[in-house]
Amino acid sequence: MSESVIADFVGKFNASASDRGQPATGRILLSQKRLVLAGEGGKTTIPLSDIFDVAVGHVPPDLGDFFDSTVTIAFRRGDRRHVAAVEADDGKIGKFSTVLFKALLNGTRTTVKHPARVGGRVTDETFHPAKLYLEPKTVRFKGPDSTFAVDLSTVTDFERGRRDVNGTKQEVLSVRHMQDGQAMTSLAALDSAREMSILGRYLRLEYSDIVADLADISLSEQETELLVAVYSTGPGVSLANVVDVEPSQLEMLLADMREKELIEDGDETTTLTAKGRIVVSDKLEAVNS
Structure with missing residues (x-):
């Protein structure tokens, strides 16, 4: 060559x-x-x-x-x-x-909105052009207006669907991930359906590693309920007031969750890691189905 x-x-x-x-x-x-x-x-x-x-x-x-x-x-x-x-x-x-x-994929032209959601709140961000680059365990979007990166170890879910992008319907990849302790959603539309499929394959490959790690984790019903409580509890609210366990037992459960990398301590409160959010999402889907 x-x-x-x-x-x-x-x-x-x-x-x-x-x-x-x-x-x-x-x-x-x-x-x-x-x-x-x-x-x-x-x-x-x-x-x-x-x-x-x-x-x-x-x-x-x-x-x-x-x-x-x-x-x-x-x-x-x-x-x-x-x-x-x-x-x-x-x-x-x-x-x-x-x-x-x-x-x-490197250099692929995209149109991105970041963040499209922070928690459950829809932002007023607009779509703007950027180019996509793969880095170790990271997808980076570089554009004239802004540059941001998605740490693939924090991705909790992603899906493809059609959305309005600057006045036209396009296929868009929606990625839910964690950033600075917050759950957020970023959107990316690719010009090429072929490149969209390959990017989806790459993300599924990385996401499967997180799911494989979860397959080795065994949780009791009490531990799972604690994770749901962490998900539901906002800043300033004590978990001790939400879950029905003794304070000493609560600390033991939280220590186990930290060791299993399902929760982490932020500045204001305890939050779920990407693995923890996947467990909670599966739990909530099972309850609502």
């Missing part, structure tokens, strides 16, 4: 666009413009502009049971859709997936 290579390693790969029935071993090269899978039997070149989906740790059934730690890339060639699977050790796959997402 004439352009600068940003990833170059040896691994296994297969692509439905090639004639290989078995995965080949060769070089995987990535630049800002294309992905090349080069082996003894030839090479498959995939322009990044043709990639419309990336999945980490999943291999389509039609590529067989040959792969373990993988990145699967869906791309178009002409009017047909194809997939390619790349396999290497966990460290290489982790670095490759991060670099690939950055190559696909």
Whole structure:
């Protein structure tokens, strides 16, 4: 490749666009413009502009049971859709997936509103242009009017939907997250549906890590009720006046919640972490369903 290579390693790969029935071993090269899978039997070149989906740790059934730690890339060639699977050790796959997402998304034009909500309050912020950049565990939006970052470890939920953006209906990504101890919602509209899908895939990948951590946490009904009380209690209100437990037991429960990284102490009151808010959201959904 004439352009600068940003990833170059040896691994296994297969692509439905090639004639290989078995995965080949060769070089995987990535630049800002294309992905090349080069082996003894030839090479498959995939322009990044043709990639419309990336999945980490999943291999389509039609590529067989040959792969373990993988990145699967869906791309178009002409009017047909194809997939390619790349396999290497966990460290290489982790670095490759991060670099690939950055190559696909960095510099993407967006129209953002931040914050659109603070807690339950709708703000008077307006949509303005910005460009998106992926940083370690962070999505940063840089614009002429403002720059802000979403710490992915604080994301509690996200969804896609159509909203009015400066007079036109567009598909918008709504991200609920924590910032400076406050729950807020930020909105981002992307010009490209393809890039919106890839960004959604990247966020789901990061969000699944938080959910996986929660799967290892066991909570009693009393602990869950305490988290709901923390969610419902505003500044200046003592938890001791809200929950029906002895003060000594309350302190023990709060200490356990801090150790499990479900709550944290702010300047005025105890607040939920991103993990804690996910637990409470699931609890409230179960009650209301």
